[in-house]
Amino acid sequence: MAKKQPRNWKCGNRLWIEQDGRVVLGKGRVMLLEAIQREHSISKAASSLGMSYRRAWLLVQSMNEAAAEPLVETATGGSHGGGAQLTSLGESAIGLYHGLESAVRQAAEHFLKSH
Amino acid sequence: MAKKQPRNWKCGNRLWIEQDGRVVLGKGRVMLLEAIQREHSISKAASSLGMSYRRAWLLVQSMNEAAAEPLVETATGGSHGGGAQLTSLGESAIGLYHGLESAVRQAAEHFLKSH
Numbered sequence: 001m002a003k004k005q006p007r008n009w010k011c012g013n014r015l016w017i018e019q020d021g022r023v024v025l026g027k028g029r030v031m032l033l034e035a036i037q038r039e040h041s042i043s044k045a046a047s048s049l050g051m052s053y054r055r056a057w058l059l060v061q062s063m064n065e066a067a068a069e070p071l072v073e074t075a076t077g078g079s080h081g082g083g084a085q086l087t088s089l090g091e092s093a094i095g096l097y098h099g100l101e102s103a104v105r106q107a108a109e110h111f112l113k114s115h
Numbered sequence: 116m117a118k119k120q121p122r123n124w125k126c127g128n129r130l131w132i133e134q135d136g137r138v139v140l141g142k143g144r145v146m147l148l149e150a151i152q153r154e155h156s157i158s159k160a161a162s163s164l165g166m167s168y169r170r171a172w173l174l175v176q177s178m179n180e181a182a183a184e185p186l187v188e189t190a191t192g193g194s195h196g197g198g199a200q201l202t203s204l205g206e207s208a209i210g211l212y213h214g215l216e217s218a219v220r221q222a223a224e225h226f227l228k229s230h
Contacts (some may be wrong), residue, residue: 009139011215014129015223024124030206100126100226107222111215 011108015101017093022066030097032059033090036072042084060084067093126223128217132208138179145212147174149207151187155212179212182208 023029035045046056064070070084071090075083086094131141135176138144151162161171179185190198201209 008167009132009211011132012131012133013219014140016127017124018127019124023127033120048155067169091198096124096230099230100223103222104126104128104219107218111218112132112211115174115211 009112011105011112013104013108015097015104017097017100019068022062024063024066024071025093025097029063030094031058033063033071033086033094034094036060036084037086037091037094040083040085042072042074045084070077124227126220126227128219128223130219131217132210132212134181136222137177139178139181139186140208140212144174144178147171148178148186148201148209151175151199152201152206152209155198155200157187157189160199179195 014027017024025033031049032045032051035048036042039045039048041055042060043053046053049056060072060074064072067089069089070087071093072084073087075085131214132139138149146164147160147166150163151157153176154160154163157171157175160166161168175187175189179187182204184204185202186208187199188202190200
């Protein structure tokens with residue numbers, strides 16, 4: 001009789017990055033960073049994700065505070081008043097998160113294949 | 116000026132194991148398996164975790180169904196009527212989950228240290 005082995009078990013996960021116990025990045029925050037990178041505006045980024053402006057703004061504040069330096073900079077005046085852009089930390093955070101996701105996925109697949 | 120590097124960022128995660136899109140194991144389910152292993156009873160296991168018997172019973176059904184073979188066997192008669200014990204799959208699932216947690220944590224730490 002064919003016995004089903006747990007070999008077709010797959011690993012699911014939710015990842016986040018935290019600093020001093022405060023969440024800096026998670027899947028939704030990274031999607032928001034990517035949208036701000038694309039839209040150069042928190043309001044347009046929020047809208048493209050179907051998220052309220054208030055929620056997006058609070059997430060940006062929360063990221064900036066948790067990281068203890070800004071990932072997103074907002075302009076409050078000038079010709080681009082109200083615009084927003086990623087800092088270099090914000091830019092690198094996107095790649096870091098995706099790299100971490102990939103490293104974790106590979107480690108999990110490798111572990112499940114070999115056990 | 117000392118620039119804070121994202122080097123003290125830590126990875127948090129929630130892991131689960133699924134089969135054909137259905138969750139077999141997660142942190143809470145593994146804690147329940149460990150309690151059943153210890154208590155030899157779903158009801159005592161539930162109670163030791165501050166969980167209702169109904170919730171524990173539903174989690175056991177869900178695990179057994181998702182894995183397509185039992186992780187927990189319940190005795191419905193005899194001198195140990197109402198008792199429960201892990202199958203060999205249930206026993207090995209506990210170790211597998213903790214091993215997976217550890218592999219993922221190490222991969223995440225290594226990735227964050229080297230990026």
